[in-house]
Amino acid sequence: GIQVEQSPPDLILQEGANSTLRCNFSDSVNNLQWFHQNPWGQLINLFYIPSGTKQNGRLSATTVATERYSLLYISSSQTTDSGVYFCAVEYDRGSTLGRLYFGRGTQLTVWP
């Protein structure tokens, strides 16, 4: 199956700092989503970004599908950004369509 690797596994920042999270995947993908899992366990949709660049407030994401990676940028981080960030992909190998394959996540801790 497809491999989804996220880096770094852990990131500790002070409030106000910027960060870049990376997601590499081993096959061509139809869809790619970024999620934030907050300390209460909820998975929150951040971006649906199979290719190109999107921005939403302090967050932006870029997916370069031809090179099989995606980046999530967090600017001016806040303590509420803490949690685990997941990248998930969907790829087409017949029976694989429809399901999301998740990376192991990046654990982000933002200190005041």
Add this chain to the structure above:
Amino acid sequence: DSGVTQTPKHLITATGQRVTLRCSPRSGDLSVYWYQQSLDQGLQFLIQYYNGEERAKGNILERFSAQQFPDLHSELNLSSLELGDSALYFCASSPFGVRSYNEQFFGPGTRLTVL
């Protein structure tokens, strides 16, 4: 709030027991997905239903089963529970079955603890 609802939020039960987790998709979504999140396996796809029919199956144990009802809500049944089944179970929904541009939205999850 994603619009996907799951009940119950927490469930504590004993080994050997059977439980049912319930999910209501976002209004208008036809597909429902079930995922399991555990510390050792991470987030893994279990099964997908589209408009009442099973569409795709992942790493779902034979002790587990699911169905989607005519009103599109779904239930995940877990039986003969083992300690290793303790996990966070997510339901997700999307507008379509199998096609591109089919963003999935996740419910708040059900935390299952098997003692």
